[in-house]
Amino acid sequence: MSTETGPAIDAEPRSHRIVPGPKGLPFLGSLPQFGKNPLAFFERLRSHGDMVGWRFGPNSCVYIADPDCIGELLTETERSFDQPALGIAFRTVMGNGVVVARGTDWRRKRSLVQPSVRPKQVRSYAATMASSTVELADTWSAGERIDIKREMAALTQRIAVRTIFGVDTAADAEAMGRAMDVAQQEIGKEFAGIGALLPDWVPTPGRARIKKAAAVIDAEVGRVVARHRDGGDERPDLLSRLLTAVDETGAHLTDQEIRDETVTLYIGGHETTSSTLVWAWYLLARNPRVRTALTEELDRVLGDREPGFDDYARLTYTQSVVKETLRLYPTIWLVTGVAKAGAQIGGVPMPEGTRVWTSQWVTQRDERWFPEPEEFRPERWDPETGDDIAEYAWFPFGGGPRVCLGTRFAMVEAVLILAVLARRFELDVDPGVIEPVPALTLQPDREVMATVRTR
Secondary structure, eight states: OOSOOOSOSOSSOOOOOOEEOOOOBTTTBTHHHHHHOHHHHHHHHHHHOSEEEEEETTEEEEEEOOHHHHHHHHHTBTTTEEOOOOOHHHHHHHTTOTTTOOHHHHHHHHHHHGGGGSHHHHHHHHHHHHHHHHHHHTTOOTTOEEEHHHHHHHHHHHHHIIIIIOOOOHHHHHHHHHHHHHHHHHHHHHHHSGGGTSOTTSOOHHHHHHHHHHHHHHHHHHHHHHHHHHHOSOOOSHHHHHHHOBOTTSOBOOHHHHHHHHHHHHIIIIIHHHHHHHHHHHHHHTOHHHHHHHHHHHHHHHTTSOOOGGGTTTOHHHHHHHHHHHHHSOSSOOEEEEEOTTOEETTEEOOTTOEEEEOHHHHTTOTTTSSSTTSOOGGGGOTTTSOOOOTTSOOTTOOGGGOOTTHHHHHHHHHHHHHHHHHHEEEEEOSSOOOEEESSSEEESSOOEEEEEEO
8 A cells, every 4th residue: 555645636835834833832833732633733733724733842843734844744754854863762662673774774674674564474473363363263252341542452453463573472462552542642751842852851740650561571571582592593573584685795683772663663654554444343333324335345345255365455445534533543653754954845945953843634635635624534544536645745654765764664564453343343432532542553542342242
């Protein structure tokens, strides 16, 4: 599934200039408003224009909302924009993996990690995705009450430890899962709070919790890596491929690099897919027409059998349900970069050191690019009859040279899980609005309870 969505709507290029945004406070800038509700704050910036100046603490920032400008930011990363120095919580968990690394270090790591998630490899993981979901489906029964958030998290954790680590015990999934839950919460709190401006050496309760969680993650990954090294047998999992990968000089990834890339893949294969599926069930329960269209496709394509990798291409409406879910509730909800000397966007110079921000949440709900933007309408993604969607108006996986390496893995996983479960069940989600909470990924603000109904 490509992140390219079609030709731009406007034939004429749009002219841009930076307009002033909120004035903010001395030293803090607009950090208090951002920290209170980042999504609402980005919406407020968008109301000023497509290119808005503001301050994040002492840092000079520009917010962009136009797809052409977003495309420039994404495609010029590494050449005109650097990755920002993210908070100590994020770096403690993620290390210096491919998501964080810069320049030559990033290019080397990407070349080593990318072969593990190419389409050929994703095909080999599809059977595990489907069989793990069937195991979950076999435990559900009509009338049962479930917490969808908990069920989807447990499922994607199980798939992650099987495909990434090549292990299959509940302990492996649960220990990593609990630690990652803590890590995600603390990263979100630090990023949107005063912790974003504190020096790394300042101790806080949140930083103590993140260190404890990272120690658990390190121990679990180290234990599994040692098991792989001692085993000697060739394995088909992602970790084994990382252990055997060599760069152009013949060098392997170090133990620390293995740890960092493993955690990166785990988050990409578990956290993002789990969140997407929760939001998909929430939207399906509130849109019976879409639910009916989804089951009609599943019945037509699958009949009475479970899906496999080859069905992914045939399940076009199911893919559209996932894409439309990612439009309304993008798990990765912001992108940011730091301007290098000579950088510009939309023909407007960006002074060196300027931090440029954009948000999937805002642009993907902009009525200029998506008619009736609040409606859950998968048909807009139909390649023949759907909307003309500007490139980079939809960018849940980023784009350009740093596009998410796990895009294919995540899309196949979400489609196959939805296909297995929706073919058998309907989930009646409890009434009430569920609000998104921007942590490391976009999370529901509470339990998502539902009653299981067999079809």
